Amino acid sequence: MGKVIAITNQKGGVGKTTTAINLAASLAVLEKKVLVIDADPQANTTSGLNFDPDDKRKRTLYEVLIGQLDIRDALIQTELDNLQMIPSHINLVGAEFDLVETEGRESVLKNVLAPIRDDYDFIFIDCSPSLGLITVNSLTAADSVIIPVQPEFFALEGLGKLLQTIRLVQDGVNPNLSIEGFVVTMFDGRTKVHSQVVGELREHFGDMVFKTIIQRNIRLSEAPGHGKPVIMYDVTCSGTANYMNLAKEVLDRNSAEDE
Ligand SMILES: Nc1ncnc2c1ncn2[C@@H]1O[C@H](COP(=O)(O)OP(=O)(O)OP(=O)(O)O)[C@@H](O)[C@H]1O
Numbered sequence: 368m369g370k371v372i373a374i375t376n377q378k379g380g381v382g383k384t385t386t387a388i389n390l391a392a393s394l395a396v397l398e399k400k401v402l403v404i405d406a407d408p409q410a411n412t413t414s415g416l417n418f419d420p421d422d423k424r425k426r427t428l429y430e431v432l433i434g435q436l437d438i439r440d441a442l443i444q445t446e447l448d449n450l451q452m453i454p455s456h457i458n459l460v461g462a463e464f465d466l467v468e469t470e471g472r473e474s475v476l477k478n479v480l481a482p483i484r485d486d487y488d489f490i491f492i493d494c495s496p497s498l499g500l501i502t503v504n505s506l507t508a509a510d511s512v513i514i515p516v517q518p519e520f521f522a523l524e525g526l527g528k529l530l531q532t533i534r535l536v537q538d539g540v541n542p543n544l545s546i547e548g549f550v551v552t553m554f555d556g557r558t559k560v561h562s563q564v565v566g567e568l569r570e571h572f573g574d575m576v577f578k579t580i581i582q583r584n585i586r587l588s589e590a591p592g593h594g595k596p597v598i599m600y601d602v603t604c605s606g607t608a609n610y611m612n613l614a615k616e617v618l619d620r621n622s623a624e625d626e
């Protein structure tokens with residue numbers, strides 16, 4: 368059955384979307400069948416994979432969550448054969464309100480995903496920088512979470528609130544939720560505080576921190592403007608190599624778990 372991984376951190380701009388797009392694309396290149404779900408009304412994954420968030424067809428995660436559209440009719444094929452996407456739209460903000468009265472409101476995404484889980488090896492959910500109902504739905508639907516961490520001074524303090532939310536979900540609707548790993552993003556070896564924060568992160572979380580570190584790389588910020596994962600934009604850049612290594616690490620961790 369496909370593994371569902373939420374990419375989450377309520378801190379904004381830490382590399383969630385960049386990780387969702389490029390980890391998903393790297394696994395697709397490694398011949399895994401991958402789906403990426405844009406669960407953020409900002410719709411950055413949507414436009415980063417070359418789909419117009421203002422498309423008039425209205426076949427986005429929002430229509431799926433409110434029960435207007437079958438999830439299969441929301442699937443978009445990306446430029447990469449093995450990579451599909453479910454787009455977002457700014458109207459996803461409304462789902463927070465629309466779902467409040469729904470019975471089992473935390474489990475709506477989990478339920479709509481069930482019929483297509485087996486079609487994929489990995490399903491990534493790009494979360495918004497909030498801990499609202501849509502993010503709780505993502506954590507409820509997920510088997511594990513990847514937490515991107517930008518190695519700035521306050522990075523660790525912000526993690527407390529996130530880990531608390533994960534614990535609440537574990538104690539409530541999703542006891543099997545695990546932490547796949549923390550991934551350091553936008554790393555710059557010349558910046559002293561970056562190395563310090565990575566050291567602290569490893570001290571606190573040990574092997575839960577991925578060995579792969581995502582370096583700061585301008586190509587990673589340019590690629591979404593061209594509607595492409597970085598591997599389709601510049602195959603030789605460090606961003607491509609870093610996310611490919613992260614993909615291999617995720618595969619290794621999961622094959623070890625399967626044994
Ligand atoms: N390794 C990197 N090197 C250079 N720029 C990067 C890198 N990772 C992300 N960025 C850039 O940093 C900005 C924030 O990244 P991203 O959108 O992935 O973060 P996010 O956590 O999804 O943000 P939000 O919380 O708003 O959803 C973007 O402009 C992105 O292109």
Ligand SMILES: [Mg+2]
Nearest residue numbers: 383384407411
């Ligand atoms: Mg984002």
